[in-house]
Amino acid sequence: MRWLIKDARLLDPDHGVDRVADLLIEKGKIAKIGMGLSVEGDHEVVEAAGMVLSPSFIDIHVHLREPGREYAETIESGVRAAAAGGFSAVACMPNTDPPLDNHAMVHYVIDQALKYGPVEVMPIGCITRGRAGERLAEFGEMVDAGAVGVSDDGDPVSDSSLMRRALEYAQQFDIPIFTHPEDRTLSRNGVMNEGVVSTRLGLKGIPKQAEEIGIARDIELTALTSGRLHVLHVSSAGGVELVRRAKERGLNVTAETAPHYLALTDESLAGYDTNRKMNPPLRTSVDREALRRGVAEGVLDVIATDHAPHPVHEKEAEFDSAPFGVLGLETALGVLITHCVRPGHLTLETVIERLTAGPSRVLGRELAGIREGQKASLTLFAPDESWVVDPGRLHSISRNTAFGQERLFGVVKALFLGEEMIPSEQGSSSQDRPATMVP
Amino acid sequence: MKLARKHLLGMEGVSRTEIETLLNCAETFKEILDRKIPKVPSLRGLTAVNLFFEPSTRTRVSFELAEKRLSADSVSISASTSSSEKGESLIDTIHNVEAMKVDFLIVRHSAAGAPHFLASRCDVSVINAGDGCHEHPTQALLDLFTIRQHFPTLEGLKVAILGDIAHSRVARSNIWALRTMGAQVTLCAPRTLLPPGIEDLGAKIHPRLDDLIDEMDIIMVLRIQKERQGESFLPSSREYARHFSLTRSRADRMKTNSFIMHPGPINRGIEMAPEVADGPRSVILDQVTNGVAVRMAVLYLLAGGETDHAMAN
Numbered sequence A: 001m002r003w004l005i006k007d008a009r010l011l012d013p014d015h016g017v018d019r020v021a022d023l024l025i026e027k028g029k030i031a032k033i034g035m036g037l038s039v040e041g042d043h044e045v046v047e048a049a050g051m052v053l054s055p056s057f058i059d060i061h062v063h064l065r066e067p068g069r070e071y072a073e074t075i076e077s078g079v080r081a082a083a084a085g086g087f088s089a090v091a092c093m094p095n096t097d098p099p100l101d102n103h104a105m106v107h108y109v110i111d112q113a114l115k116y117g118p119v120e121v122m123p124i125g126c127i128t129r130g131r132a133g134e135r136l137a138e139f140g141e142m143v144d145a146g147a148v149g150v151s152d153d154g155d156p157v158s159d160s161s162l163m164r165r166a167l168e169y170a171q172q173f174d175i176p177i178f179t180h181p182e183d184r185t186l187s188r189n190g191v192m193n194e195g196v197v198s199t200r201l202g203l204k205g206i207p208k209q210a211e212e213i214g215i216a217r218d219i220e221l222t223a224l225t226s227g228r229l230h231v232l233h234v235s236s237a238g239g240v241e242l243v244r245r246a247k248e249r250g251l252n253v254t255a256e257t258a259p260h261y262l263a264l265t266d267e268s269l270a271g272y273d274t275n276r277k278m279n280p281p282l283r284t285s286v287d288r289e290a291l292r293r294g295v296a297e298g299v300l301d302v303i304a305t306d307h308a309p310h311p312v313h314e315k316e317a318e319f320d321s322a323p324f325g326v327l328g329l330e331t332a333l334g335v336l337i338t339h340c341v342r343p344g345h346l347t348l349e350t351v352i353e354r355l356t357a358g359p360s361r362v363l364g365r366e367l368a369g370i371r372e373g374q375k376a377s378l379t380l381f382a383p384d385e386s387w388v389v390d391p392g393r394l395h396s397i398s399r400n401t402a403f404g405q406e407r408l409f410g411v412v413k414a415l416f417l418g419e420e421m422i423p424s425e426q427g428s429s430s431q432d433r434p435a436t437m438v439p
Numbered sequence B: 001m002k003l004a005r006k007h008l009l010g011m012e013g014v015s016r017t018e019i020e021t022l023l024n025c026a027e028t029f030k031e032i033l034d035r036k037i038p039k040v041p042s043l044r045g046l047t048a049v050n051l052f053f054e055p056s057t058r059t060r061v062s063f064e065l066a067e068k069r070l071s072a073d074s075v076s077i078s079a080s081t082s083s084s085e086k087g088e089s090l091i092d093t094i095h096n097v098e099a100m101k102v103d104f105l106i107v108r109h110s111a112a113g114a115p116h117f118l119a120s121r122c123d124v125s126v127i128n129a130g131d132g133c134h135e136h137p138t139q140a141l142l143d144l145f146t147i148r149q150h151f152p153t154l155e156g157l158k159v160a161i162l163g164d165i166a167h168s169r170v171a172r173s174n175i176w177a178l179r180t181m182g183a184q185v186t187l188c189a190p191r192t193l194l195p196p197g198i199e200d201l202g203a204k205i206h207p208r209l210d211d212l213i214d215e216m217d218i219i220m221v222l223r224i225q226k227e228r229q230g231e232s233f234l235p236s237s238r239e240y241a242r243h244f245s246l247t248r249s250r251a252d253r254m255k256t257n258s259f260i261m262h263p264g265p266i267n268r269g270i271e272m273a274p275e276v277a278d279g280p281r282s283v284i285l286d287q288v289t290n291g292v293a294v295r296m297a298v299l300y301l302l303a304g305g306e307t308d309h310a311m312a313n
């Protein structure tokens, strides 16, 4: 199949591409880029005026729940959600049941994913066996099987000595340690950010220092070991500053935040909405401002969704007992455009960079990008079209989006991956003008 | 006067006019309670369910009496008899209760926001009878009512709330309500028992009881729970008592015409000396009596009743 995408804004900040042009995909590769391209023979034309064509998005932080909690999400539903959100690759966290702490489990996830199409699933293995925080898992075997990193995400590695060994041992395999930074003795029993809002709501707070102490410790251990650290889900202004200083010291540290932290604050918990309960929790507007600046300045390398499905029957509960976590894959682009790009906090170029080249760097991969001769791995979206998030229509098995019923700008139209084109029905339910795709 | 709301989930956001309407209505019911037959037919045909996921004899009995005095049909379900212990979720419990076609749900729950959860999911009038560390609005209303029996206005009144503010729904509801009515609120507690940002609710903080005791018109004493020692909020109740207990000698320093309140149950000898609790400044038993009238007013007005007609019934 040949695809001729006409008049799209080609946006690949990593390779300095930002212009309106036509792009031809042939035999799974970007065959040609130019103005007024026309081709002979069998091909399909995509009229993409007003749309953006960027490298496909990569999410290095998702929870796919398989094996063990298939009632919340499966690898199959997870990759469909990813494609609908414009993501061609997702790194899945190992807090499944049983956890991904050995090569057989890593193989299993990769093999499963291959059945469900071209979206790549990149397993992250456990740091410790059984995620018990006691003994190192076999990094080498897991990397050989295809793991792209290790993490005990969901829990911190509380034992500093063990974390030190992990940062040392991982160097042999050239993988990052994905750290979930949290001082559990400080966050214990907390369910939201600690501050005036938690006091008003009568909920137990989690001080931002619980995260910052975790980040500070792991940065110092990275200095001690010359290791490679990726800080997951930075949610606080202090966290951004710690990462900034670590980078200034020349340490091998990268960091991410998630769309919900860039969009919302703890004020939005006034109605005890459990679909806005996650860990780390939504913080204050000061933190949100610092996170936006951290993304703009590149202190935060990556925007990752921390896609964390939970079934309705678990989220439909009093705030204290509902599990932490929110969906992210299908709303990421819309949330970022609506809450960050349109109000002028971030440029679209920055957002795209943090969804594409940023995560590639963390994984030590080169981004194919928008260049002739490269394999086609592209996301087409309409930044000025809008849709209303209907939780019932998401591809995820779960419904726990923090943005239900919200009108989001930024509609994903399709993913082009090699020989395949995966259309996204995002926004097709709303009253807006229909997709302008042909055929 | 009518009340334009369906639920009473907290005192946050309840206006001065609404509070005055509620208190005036409670005055009327207080008079009815002093009659020979203290019963009116105002809520005949309506059904109230008292859903107590946490034990509280005092509040439950107060609501039950209020319901009976208004001729409502009422059922009480306590945690020991409800299905929640068998692992049934709050939402299932609610669907069952709703299927019984009730008009009022009076909820006591250990989780903050549980009444809000129920209010947003079923078509019943929900009254918060205490949710976790969040709010206990009818307690604040009966406290205001009790204060009003002794002072012509709440405006400018100096009220100290003493004790475990951090874990107290009574404190939060009272701060909102007292501030709305123009009283000055001072919180007196060790720093470990003050929640972050509580000043933003409009209260001052003073860490030394001895410095403020002779200026206060009202001192509201809160219960100190024994388990706070285990969680290291306090090294010992003995040391707490030394600095914060309302002892006889401290009570003697209070202004003339000043009063002592406590939402109960009291830990005598810890937050308050027994002779102070039973002493002349204590209005603790009035609080209990007034609870019924205030809860009658809440039920009556939430059902759409009008103050001017409360008596005529």
Ligand SMILES: [Zn+2]
Pocket (backbone or CB within 6 Å): A153, A154, A155, A180, A232, A233, A279, A280
């Ligand atoms: Zn995490």
